[in-house]
Amino acid sequence: MNSRLLIIEDDPALREMLSLHFEDEGMQVTTVPDCDSARRQVQANAFDLILLDQQLPDGKGIELLPGLLAAQRDVPVIMMTGQHDLELAIDAIKLGAADFVHKPIQTASLQQAVEKAQARHADKQVCHPPQAPERDLVGRSAAMLEVSKQIALAAASTANVLIQGESGTGKEIVARLIHQHSGRSGPFVAVNCAAIVDTLLESELFGHEKGAFTGADRRKPGRIELAANGTLFLDEVGELAPALQAKLLRVLQERVIERVGGTTSIPVDLRVIAATHRDLFQLASVNRFREDLAYRLKVISIELPPLRKRLEDIPLLAQSLLDRIAAKEGLCLPPLSEAVIHQLQTHAWPGNVRELENVLTQANVQARNGAILPEHIRLGGNTASTSTTGQETETDLRPLEAVEAEHVQRILDHTGGHKGRSCEILGISRPALDRKIARFGLHLPKRPS
Numbered sequence: 310m311n312s313r314l315l316i317i318e319d320d321p322a323l324r325e326m327l328s329l330h331f332e333d334e335g336m337q338v339t340t341v342p343d344c345d346s347a348r349r350q351v352q353a354n355a356f357d358l359i360l361l362d363q364q365l366p367d368g369k370g371i372e373l374l375p376g377l378l379a380a381q382r383d384v385p386v387i388m389m390t391g392q393h394d395l396e397l398a399i400d401a402i403k404l405g406a407a408d409f410v411h412k413p414i415q416t417a418s419l420q421q422a423v424e425k426a427q428a429r430h431a432d433k434q435v436c437h438p439p440q441a442p443e444r445d446l447v448g449r450s451a452a453m454l455e456v457s458k459q460i461a462l463a464a465a466s467t468a469n470v471l472i473q474g475e476s477g478t479g480k481e482i483v484a485r486l487i488h489q490h491s492g493r494s495g496p497f498v499a500v501n502c503a504a505i506v507d508t509l510l511e512s513e514l515f516g517h518e519k520g521a522f523t524g525a526d527r528r529k530p531g532r533i534e535l536a537a538n539g540t541l542f543l544d545e546v547g548e549l550a551p552a553l554q555a556k557l558l559r560v561l562q563e564r565v566i567e568r569v570g571g572t573t574s575i576p577v578d579l580r581v582i583a584a585t586h587r588d589l590f591q592l593a594s595v596n597r598f599r600e601d602l603a604y605r606l607k608v609i610s611i612e613l614p615p616l617r618k619r620l621e622d623i624p625l626l627a628q629s630l631l632d633r634i635a636a637k638e639g640l641c642l643p644p645l646s647e648a649v650i651h652q653l654q655t656h657a658w659p660g661n662v663r664e665l666e667n668v669l670t671q672a673n674v675q676a677r678n679g680a681i682l683p684e685h686i687r688l689g690g691n692t693a694s695t696s697t698t699g700q701e702t703e704t705d706l707r708p709l710e711a712v713e714a715e716h717v718q719r720i721l722d723h724t725g726g727h728k729g730r731s732c733e734i735l736g737i738s739r740p741a742l743d744r745k746i747a748r749f750g751l752h753l754p755k756r757p758s
Contacts, residue, residue, distance in 0.1 A: 312357040312427070316340045317347045317373075318389070319365050323414065327360065330416050331423075344368040351380040358423060361406075363390035363397070371401055378405050385426035389414060402677070425679060446482060447629045448622030452614040456483070459611045464490035469561065471546075471606045472584040474613030475716070476736040477663030480584035481544060483611060487582060488540040495539025495579065498532050503545035504738035511553055512569050521570025533566050536579045546583040546606065547592055548741065554599045561605045581606065588709050616658040616665065623665075624650050630666045631681075634673055642673065643680040656688045659719045660734035667734065689723035714749035717742075726753040 314336045318324040321342075328338045339354070341347050344367045350356075359377055363370040370388055377386055385407035390397065398409045407426035410419055446453060446460075463470050464487050472480045481499060488497045505513055512521075516531030533541055543549075549557065560566055561581060565574040583606045592598035616623070627645055635642040658664055672685040717735065724730040732742050745751070 311335050311337050313337045313355065314339070315347070315350055315354075315356045315359045317342075317344075317360065317365065317370070318362045319343060320362075323412075326416075327414070327419075330420075334420070342366070344370075344373045347373060348376065348380075351377055356381055356384055358427065359384055359386045360419075361386050361388050363388060363392065371397065371404065374401065374404050374406060387419075387422055387426055389419075407677075428679065445629075446479065446486065447626045448619060449625065450614075450619040450622050452619050453622060456611060456613060459609075460486050461490070463487045463609045463611065464492075466609060467491075467580060468608040469580065469606055470582045470609045470611060471589070472582065472611045472613065473588075474584075474586060475615045475661055476586050477661030477734060478613040478615060479662050480613060481542065483613065484540070484542045484582040484584060488542075488580075491540070491580070493539050493580060495537050496535065497540050497542065498536035499542040499544060500532050501544045501736075501738070503548040503741040506740060507550045507553070510550075511556070514553070515556065515566050515568055517569035518571045521568070525570070528568070531566070531568065533560060533577055533579065534575065536577075538578055540580045540582055543581065543583040545585060545737065545741075547585040547587040547589055547598060549598075551599075554602050558599060558602045558605060561602075587713070591709050616661045620654045623654050626662065627653055627665060627669060630662075630669050631673075633666075634670055638673075645681060646683075648683050649681055649686060652683050652686050652688075659689070659716060659723065663736060664734050689719075710749075713745075714751065717745050717749065718751050721746075721751060722754055728753075 312335075314331050316324060316327050316331075316338060318327065318340065319342045324340045324342070328340050331338050336358075339350060339356070341350055343365050347361075351359075359381070361370045361374065361377070365373070370390070374386060374388070378384065383405070386405070387408045387410060388401050388406050389410055389412060391412040401409050408422040410422055446457060460483060470484075470487060472483050474480055484499075485497055500510075500514065502510065512525075512529070512531065514531050514533055516529050516534055517525050519525060519528050543557075556566075560577065564578065565576050567574055589598050589603035589607070590600065593600040593603055616626075624645075627650065631642055631645060634640075653665070653668075660667070668686060668688065669681070671687060672681045675685040675687075676682065717731075720731045720734050724734070728739060728742060732739055735742065737745075746753070
């Protein structure tokens, strides 16, 4: 059956030209010159596509748009206008327009917009939004199979676990999986040690008594107490201040805590899983972390590989992330093409899985909930480079501080010096990023004015 097209346009010459063009394309075309006639048509007839002019004799096309969509069950509507108004385009898209084209109309460009709108509409008609998949490790590479085995071994034990890996590799997902399969009856309580300033972190971890400090108007249990019979996850544990390291060591040794401002020892039963992107023993060698605490935390050790070391996992991982995006937005998104997968596999991914998720989220916005194309993928300048032997070269063997400094600078360059987005990719707080910039002497790229 031929597609049924409604053209709402007050210019007789343009209306005739568009009608002849789309009839030649095999469509059944109906034309009207104003809002009132359009309302009558959509109430009386069903259409597969609508072309809507903005300036009509009896009103604005954007004001007519919601009624058209309500009457025709989300039919694709392409707006046409002679105005180059960014706010108008944004408003039209927000209201549900499938596309927005400017006059003078180029039939080739309009035809392309029509075909894309029809394809997106067909995708929505034949599929149902997926359920959000559980956060899980995705990948069949040898490295990820080894991680899965280590998770199973850790879950069967009650020992403390240290998860190491670059920011964005999924350390919290691993911690949650260990807790989930451990059989512990209590909750999973997460604390990002880099996201809370030192003066507040002690109270956050250990709780406080009423009157312990200005503003402490009631007793408050800390995260350690809240994790009773469960798991306490300490993300970026390498950022803990020395005084808090000593207090945490006492918790691990004696299984008791004291609230800030309190004198009573409170017994605690919990498992501690810590995570860091740094080498705690290297920090201990320069007196920035307690070696005895590092040993207490690293009873079981799990190392997460960076995404650039497991590029063969990207097809599965990217599709899993896209399914999560689709479920969150209530959409049906077409599978990623081979061209897009190949493009993703050529990037070095300094921000790892978190960066990949951000790139796919942005690409979906650019694709307008349709098929993600290579031009929708916005990557930084880093491409993946792995040797055919899989062996590290001599230039890869550098101090951890140098690697961290280079990584943070690469993220700053990638985001054009945008601190908020850099923090999101790195998984750290703004104060933590500022400390790293100062410590490593990093520079902020000049952002376009």
